Amino acid sequence: MLIVQKYGGTSVGTLERIDAVAERVIKTKKEGNKVVVIVSAMSGVTNRLIEYANFFTNEPLGREMDLLLSAGERVTSSLLAIALSAKGYPAIAFSGRQAGMITDHFHTKARISAINPENINKALQDDKIVVVAGFQGVDENGDVTTLGRGGSDLSAVAIAGAINADVCEIYTDVDGVYTTDPRIEPKAKKLDQVSYDEMLELASLGAKVLQNRSVELAKKLNVNLITRSSFNDHEGTLITGEEKMEDAIISGIALDRNQARITVRKVVDRPGVAAEIFSALAKEEINVDMIIQNVGRDGTTNLGFTVPENELHKAYEIIQKVNPNSGEVIESDNEIVKVSIVGVGMKSHSGVASLAFQTLADEGINIQMISTSEIKISMIINEKYGELAVRALHKAYNLDK
Amino acid sequence: MLIVQKYGGTSVGTLERIDAVAERVIKTKKEGNKVVVIVSAMSGVTNRLIEYANFFTNEPLGREMDLLLSAGERVTSSLLAIALSAKGYPAIAFSGRQAGMITDHFHTKARISAINPENINKALQDDKIVVVAGFQGVDENGDVTTLGRGGSDLSAVAIAGAINADVCEIYTDVDGVYTTDPRIEPKAKKLDQVSYDEMLELASLGAKVLQNRSVELAKKLNVNLITRSSFNDHEGTLITGEEKMEDAIISGIALDRNQARITVRKVVDRPGVAAEIFSALAKEEINVDMIIQNVGRDGTTNLGFTVPENELHKAYEIIQKVNPNSGEVIESDNEIVKVSIVGVGMKSHSGVASLAFQTLADEGINIQMISTSEIKISMIINEKYGELAVRALHKAYNLDK
Numbered sequence: 001m002l003i004v005q006k007y008g009g010t011s012v013g014t015l016e017r018i019d020a021v022a023e024r025v026i027k028t029k030k031e032g033n034k035v036v037v038i039v040s041a042m043s044g045v046t047n048r049l050i051e052y053a054n055f056f057t058n059e060p061l062g063r064e065m066d067l068l069l070s071a072g073e074r075v076t077s078s079l080l081a082i083a084l085s086a087k088g089y090p091a092i093a094f095s096g097r098q099a100g101m102i103t104d105h106f107h108t109k110a111r112i113s114a115i116n117p118e119n120i121n122k123a124l125q126d127d128k129i130v131v132v133a134g135f136q137g138v139d140e141n142g143d144v145t146t147l148g149r150g151g152s153d154l155s156a157v158a159i160a161g162a163i164n165a166d167v168c169e170i171y172t173d174v175d176g177v178y179t180t181d182p183r184i185e186p187k188a189k190k191l192d193q194v195s196y197d198e199m200l201e202l203a204s205l206g207a208k209v210l211q212n213r214s215v216e217l218a219k220k221l222n223v224n225l226i227t228r229s230s231f232n233d234h235e236g237t238l239i240t241g242e243e244k245m246e247d248a249i250i251s252g253i254a255l256d257r258n259q260a261r262i263t264v265r266k267v268v269d270r271p272g273v274a275a276e277i278f279s280a281l282a283k284e285e286i287n288v289d290m291i292i293q294n295v296g297r298d299g300t301t302n303l304g305f306t307v308p309e310n311e312l313h314k315a316y317e318i319i320q321k322v323n324p325n326s327g328e329v330i331e332s333d334n335e336i337v338k339v340s341i342v343g344v345g346m347k348s349h350s351g352v353a354s355l356a357f358q359t360l361a362d363e364g365i366n367i368q369m370i371s372t373s374e375i376k377i378s379m380i381i382n383e384k385y386g387e388l389a390v391r392a393l394h395k396a397y398n399l400d401k
Numbered sequence: 402m403l404i405v406q407k408y409g410g411t412s413v414g415t416l417e418r419i420d421a422v423a424e425r426v427i428k429t430k431k432e433g434n435k436v437v438v439i440v441s442a443m444s445g446v447t448n449r450l451i452e453y454a455n456f457f458t459n460e461p462l463g464r465e466m467d468l469l470l471s472a473g474e475r476v477t478s479s480l481l482a483i484a485l486s487a488k489g490y491p492a493i494a495f496s497g498r499q500a501g502m503i504t505d506h507f508h509t510k511a512r513i514s515a516i517n518p519e520n521i522n523k524a525l526q527d528d529k530i531v532v533v534a535g536f537q538g539v540d541e542n543g544d545v546t547t548l549g550r551g552g553s554d555l556s557a558v559a560i561a562g563a564i565n566a567d568v569c570e571i572y573t574d575v576d577g578v579y580t581t582d583p584r585i586e587p588k589a590k591k592l593d594q595v596s597y598d599e600m601l602e603l604a605s606l607g608a609k610v611l612q613n614r615s616v617e618l619a620k621k622l623n624v625n626l627i628t629r630s631s632f633n634d635h636e637g638t639l640i641t642g643e644e645k646m647e648d649a650i651i652s653g654i655a656l657d658r659n660q661a662r663i664t665v666r667k668v669v670d671r672p673g674v675a676a677e678i679f680s681a682l683a684k685e686e687i688n689v690d691m692i693i694q695n696v697g698r699d700g701t702t703n704l705g706f707t708v709p710e711n712e713l714h715k716a717y718e719i720i721q722k723v724n725p726n727s728g729e730v731i732e733s734d735n736e737i738v739k740v741s742i743v744g745v746g747m748k749s750h751s752g753v754a755s756l757a758f759q760t761l762a763d764e765g766i767n768i769q770m771i772s773t774s775e776i777k778i779s780m781i782i783n784e785k786y787g788e789l790a791v792r793a794l795h796k797a798y799n800l801d802k
Contacts, residue, residue, distance in 0.1 A: 015456040022457075052480055055416040056423075057487035064486075064494045068479035071472035078469035079453055085465075086458035093465045098543065142499065 001033045002124075004168040006134065006156035009043035011171050011230035012076050018042075021171075021230060022083040025129060029089060034124050036163065038134040038156040039080055041072025062107030066136070066146045069108075070096065073133035073152070081131040091129040094119060096136030096144070100162075101155060103137035103145045110137060110145035112154065112217075115162035124163075132159065150211035157214050161221030168223050170210065171230035176237030177202060177209055179399040180253040184387045187400035191251055193238045198251045199225075201342040201376045215239065249345030249352060250397040255390050259289070260312035260334035261369070261380060264319060266300040274303060280322045286311045290338070290371045290378060304369060306380060309334050336368065337386035340378040341393060353377050359396040365389055402434045402567040403525075407535065407557035410444035411574045412631035413477050419443075422572075422631060423484040426530060430490060435525050437564065439535040439557040440481055442473025463508030467537070467547045470509075471497065474534035474553070482532045492530040495520060497537030497545070501563075502556060504538040504546045511538060511546035513555065513618075516563035525564075533560065551612035558615050562622030569624050571611065572631035577638030578603065578610055580800040581654040585788045588801035592652060594639045599652045600626075602743040602777045616640065650746035650753060651798040656791050660690070661713035661735035662770070662781060665720060667701040675704060681723045687712045691739070691772040691779060705770060707781060710735050737769065738787040741779040742794060748775050760797040766790055 005025065012018050021037075029035050040046075049068050053060040060068075077093040084091035100116030123130045134152025137145050147154050153170055160168035175190055177199065182188040194202070196219035203212045209227050218225045218239065228236025267273055274293065281288055292304040307315045316332050346352040356377055360367055365388070369380035381389055394400060406426065413419050422438075430436050441447075450469050454461040461469075478494040485492035501517030524531045535553025538546050548555050554571055561569035576591055578600065583589040595603070597620035604613045610628050619626045619640065629637025668674055675694065682689055692706040708716045717733050747753040757778055761768055766789070770781035782790055795801060 015453060019457070049476065052416060052476070053483050056420070056480070056484040059487075060483040061486050061492075064479040064482045064492075067475055067494050067496065068483070071475045074468055074472045074475075075450065075453075078465040079457070081465045082454050082461040082469070083457040085462050086460075091462075091465075093468050095468065095545070144496070 001166040002036075002163065003028055003033045004036045004038065004156055004160040004163075004165040005171060006038040006152055006169065007040065007171045007230055008152065008173075009040045009046070010173045012039055012041075012080070013043040015079070017230075018076070018079055018083055022080060022087060024230065025080075025084060026087060026089050029129055036120060036124070036130045036132065036159060036165070037080060038132045038152055038159065039073060039076040040134055040152040041069075042076055045072040045075070063143055066107045066110075066144045069146050070133070070136040070144045073135050077131045077133040081129075084129050084131070089129055090127070091131055092123045093131045093133070094123075095133050096155070097138045097142075099132040099155075099159065101137035101158070103139055103147065105139040105141065105143065105145065107143075108146055109148040110139065112137065112147070112158050115158050117159065117162045120159065120163060150214060153211060153214040154217060157217045157221065157223050157225070160223045161217070166224065167226055168218070169226045169228060169236070170214075171228060172209065173229060173231060174209060174227075175229045175232070175234045176227050177239070178252065180390050180394050181255060184255065184390050185253075185394045185400075187394065189399060190234075191237050192235070193240065193242075194251050195344050196239060196241060197375055198342050198344055199239045201340065201373075202252055202254055209237075210239070249349050250341055250343035250399065251345075252342050253390050253393045253397070253399065254340045254342060255386050256338040256340070257383065257386065258309045259306050259336055259338045259380065260309045260332060261304060261306050261336050262312070262315060262319060263331045263333075264303040265329040265331070267303050269299050269301040277303065277319060277322055278305075280318050281307075281315060284314065284318055286315050286318070290369055290380065292369050292371070306336070306338070306369070335383050336380050337383045338378050338380055339386065339389045339393065340376055341397065342376050344375050346377075347374050355396055356393060359392050360389055363388055363392050403437075403564065404429055404434045405437045405439065405557055405561040405564075405566040405569040406572060407439040407553055407570065408441065408572045408631055409553065409574070410441045410447070412572050413440055413442075413481070414444040416480070418631075419477070419480055419484055423481060423488060425631065426481075426485060427488060427490050430530055437521060437525070437531045437533065437560060437566070438481060439533045439553055439560065440474060440477040441535055441553040442470075443477055446473040446476070464544055467508045467511075467545045470547050471534070471537040471545045474536050478532045478534040482530075485530050485532070490530055491528065492532055493524045494532045494534070495524075496534050497556070498539045498543075500533040500556075500560065502538035502559070504540055504548065506540040506542065506544065506546065508544075509547055510549040511540065513538065513548070513559050516559050518560065518563040521560065521564060551615060554612060554615040555618060558618045558622065558624050558626070561624045562618070566624070568627055569619070570627045570629060570637070571615075572629060573610065574630060574632060575610060575628075576630045576633070576635045577628050578640070579653065581791050581795050582656060585656065585791050586654075586795045586801075588795065590800060591635075592638050593636070594641065594643075595652050596745050597640060597642060598776055599743050599745055600640045602741065602774075603653055603655055610638075611640070650750050651742055651744035651800065652746075653743050654791050654794045654798070654800065655741045655743060656787050657739040657741070658784065658787065659710045660707050660737055660739045660781065661710045661733060662705060662707050662737050663713070663716060663720060664732045664734075665704045666730040666732070668704050670700050670702040678704065678720060678723055679706075681719050682708075682716060685715065685719055687716050687719070689716075691770055691781065693770050693772070707737070707739070707770070736784050737781050738784045739779050739781055740787065740790045740794065741777055742798065743777050745776050747778070754778050756797055757794060760793050761790055764789055764793050 504511035
């Protein structure tokens with residue numbers, strides 16, 4: 001098999017941990033696989049480099065920031081290749097540039113535009129273990145770029161796609177994807193398999209294992225992802241295009257605490273009013289999540305929507321400026337959370353939503369907003385009931401069995 | 402003027418020091434100059450990265466070692482460019498590759514083969530301050546290389562040559578080149594100017610300000626070097642092709658403690674014997690310095706030479722193996738030092754050497770070996786008289802005046 005492995009900052013956080021990673025890579029290699037390893041910076045390094053830059057200014061040059069930050073992954077990739085070779089397994093380290101990672105020129109948040117895997121393929125042919133500095137690439141001018149938070153995962157998925165790897169293993173400090181946050185519900189179970197779409201919902205709903213950009217790219221390139229821990233030998237969770245057996249309806253329950261709600265009352269009920277509001281928010285790059293518009297009386301309507309909690313203040317000010325109707329009343333509420341039920345199984349099963357509503361009602365929890373997709377039901381509730389709701393739903397859908 | 406400035410590890414050792422360097426660069430820029438800055442890694446960083454690699458092996462991969470070590474200078478160059486821009490002076494950071502530094506492929510000790518200053522010249526035309534990561538380049542395969550100890554000085558001199566800079570200022574933590582080591586002779590004076598050749602002698606004789614490779618390159622490219630301190634505003638020492646006024650005969654006295662002597666007695670006095678010995682030493686890359694051969698009696702001769710102290714043991718073993726005459730007696734002595742008098746003025750002045758010999762004789766110091774060049778007289782003496790000899794010669798040649 002051709003296996004891509006990605007090790008995050010905690011997994012390479014000390015020299016001893018890098019040594020342990022080398023042993024794991026060698027084990028994979030010994031089993032007869034070809035291995036490409038993508039590494040993050042040692043944990044804490046990237047943040048320290050950012051602090052260094054912030055000593056001089058809070059708005060450092062993007063181009064120089066990328067040259068600065070790229071140093072972290074270069075160190076780890078070099079050290080891992082040195083460790084592997086010292087253990088008798090020939091290895092070669094590549095910077096983002098040498099790995100053929102071409103991006104656009106948006107510094108500190110570049111997007112991958114192409115992978116030229118020539119160097120990687122050549123090294124694999126020479127039976128070398130390839131170690132790539134994640135998170136970084138170069139733009140068309142040859143300037144170093146970085147891919148933003150979670151960028152090393154993206155590097156791994158993109159490279160796995162480009163070299164047609166059989167699997168892309170993402171190593172972190174957690175065992176995989178769980179039915180819900182084990183800190184909230186100790187009975188949470190690790191999932192053996194989830195679909196890309198379910199993972200996308202779970203990730204955007206607060207599961208921290210993988211970021212959406214990586215899962216989206218894996219889906220697009222049809223890369224089989226496995227997320228697992230580098231601290232033990234437990235099997236991880238496979239994230240793939242195949243759907244699970246029919247008996248499992250729901251994969252997990254997610255709790256997103258980073259939510260705030262804005263309600264605009266008495267909006268004139270005419271075409272274009274909602275567009276006015278939301279395009280103003282979009283222009284300022286505020287991510288609006290759930291939107292509810294009630295049909296109102298007397299030619300006005302109530303418009304409710306949620307935004308990330310840390311963008312509430314900015315969003316509130318924008319809405320006041322847009323002001324589509326001077327008589328409107330604007331309310332904001334950041335004491336809410338979003339509880340979501342995710343599962344591809346619900347597409348073909350009826351009664352999934354009503355079980356959720358009934359469960360919360362039995363606990364005396366009022367549902368403030370609801371939104372549904374083919375594989376997800378999200379509900380906004382008062383934040384003080386968040387964990388209770390997760391536990392109740394986890395039990396109601398038999399996820400602890 | 403077009404000015405190249407190079408700041409060493411101590412000069413950029415902390416964020417506060419980088420800030421001070423930025424102020425100094427800005428002062429130079431404000432005076433109407435175009436400025437290219439070459440920086441080393443923050444002091445301690447390179448050694449720490451080497452320690453990291455040595456955690457895994459004492460013989461790390463050269464190619465990966467260079468990728469690893471190059472991270473240090475990338476960090477400093479990015480930070481300085483960020484600092485300069487934050488202070489309102491547009492700056493751009495270049496890695497060795499981006500600065501057009503092409504080297505051969507001998508990792509960790511690469512030699513510069515060409516400079517392509519296109520990016521630097523373009524940035525200067527755009528009125529930017531250019532900051533270059535020193536010590537690093539790329540070979541013809543695009544692999545990162547480093548230039549070995551003192552590599553950032555070399556980067557600075559090579560770039561100064563390639564862009565025809567008016568001067569290349571090397572900033573360290575000392576004020577310049579002194580008539581002798583001020584720790585030995587407190588009356589030592591800073592020299593305003595020395596010639597390349599004098600500097601070469603002084604550097605190879607123990608003056609630590611500049612390494613020979615950099616001075617040789619400066620001489621070859623006819624780059625005016627100034628060595629000065631980044632911790633004060635004192636004028637430094639200009640190292641140039643021009644010779645000083647005629648009144649100064651001697652520039653300085655150097656003391657080299659890293660010397661050991663080997664004497665081979667009763668060598669058969671026939672052609673090729675010396676060649677046999679010294680080619681065996683050269684093959685093992687042992688640097689033989691002074692060589693003395695006395696005409697002997699009874700068809701044999703005594704051959705004396707000096708090697709660096711840390712290579713004495715190895716050299717001794719090699720000589721025993723070569724064994725050009727089984728009856729020979731080999732002696733080694735590492736309790737010696739080399740005292741040297743350097744000055745271009747001695748070429749046209751007689752009596753310089755005899756004053757040295759007389760001075761040491763007056764102090765009761767026995768001279769074991771002597772070697773002279775056009776601008777240097779070196780004498781091997783017992784190490785316990787080393788500092789006394791330096792002080793006596795410093796006074797005899799009026800260097801304290």
